[in-house]
Amino acid sequence: MTQIKIATDSSVQLSPDEIAENNITIVPLSLMIDGTVYSDGVTITRTEFMEKMAVAKALPKTSQPPIGAFVDAYDALAGDDVEVLSIHMMESISGTVHSAEQAAQLSKTDVTVIDSEVTDRAMGFQVLTAAKMAAEGKSMAEILARLEEIKQHTKLFLTVPMLDNLVAGGRLNKAVGVIGGLLNIKVVIEVVKGHITIAAKGRGMKTIHKYFDHIYEEMQTFGSIKRIGVSHAGALEGALVVAEKVRGMFPGTEVYIEQTSPIISTHVGPGVVAIMYEYGE
Structure with a gap:
């Protein structure tokens, strides 16, 4: 039986418990504040970011995860009869989904990448639903159909x-x-x-x-x-x-x-x- 694993990016709004309990893989974006680079959610918290942005000399810069980071994340999830569903923020504010698509072509596992068309907790709605359906043994087609319904609502x-x-x-x-x-x-x-x-x-x-x-x-x-x-x-x-x-x-x-x-x-x-x-x- 195929096992589906869920990945997403750090723009998603999920609690630490939700991430852990649903076995969700988060690939972090990079942040640069006055020349110092941080890994979103790894080396800097959201509260710390707001504090640093308030006193920064220039507007911070954000960048999508490098393709290699996605490949590493996908390959770490690989296994017999494993598929990965990677859900990402809307492309109108970030190229993250395209980095994920390129990484999917290079990964040794079967990866499906989708644009959630939203971000934050709205993207979290889709990620949590996908993770729970995957745990229930639903197929990729069933999960994607449900996520499309969520998008529309x-x-x-x-x-x-x-x-x-x-x-x-x-x-x-x-x-x-x-x-x-x-x-x-x-x-x-x-x-x-x-x-x-x-x-x-x-x-x-x-x-x-x-x-x-x-x-x-x-x-x-x-x-x-x-x-x-x-x-x-x-x-x-x-x-x-x-x-x-x-x-x-x-x-x-x-x-x-x-x-x-x-x-x-x-x-x-x-x-x-x-x-x-x-x-x-």
Whole structure:
């Protein structure tokens, strides 16, 4: 009987217990802060990254794992009748999935690589489901079909209270960023089919608060909310407010709250609060 093992990258939002209990292999991204290179989740924690980014001379740089790191990870999972399913963050923010695809061609084991079209806890929904189905003896085809369903039923939003990192990272025109700063412009991002879209923008925090009300209203229109993730970039207080709200709205539904990954923190900056959820019909 074929055994399927699960791999993913360090942008995923999973607890140490979830990783250990489900035998999930994490391949870390690389981070560079003022010339010093770190291995995400190995030589630097997410909290430490936020602290270092706050005093860095320049915007930190993130890079996908080298192909060799993926090959080593896949080969370590190899065995008789073993297949690997490698699930990664959306290609619109990182070339990680392409490094994994190239490594899959070089590995001595059979590897299937997919783009989750999301990241953070939203990607965690897919990774955890895949790991649990693999443990139940489900086939690769069955797992992939279920993950596609999850993709189609997952929403991911990020609030961006400061535009500095979007400008510094080249994702927003500098002139627009300066004007946005002067006018106190706030942005809400939605990830749609793996692409970053602007869901709302306006002056002041009222823009973000108003859009969160819209998100809450939309969540109530679905038949069920299966699981929720609330992540933040150094904004625990704001994240706790969101988590408390959705826990009250959907008692009994899993709500996972944690600091987001360095790649998200780098791209959108401190103060970000993200909410993501899987819904039923």
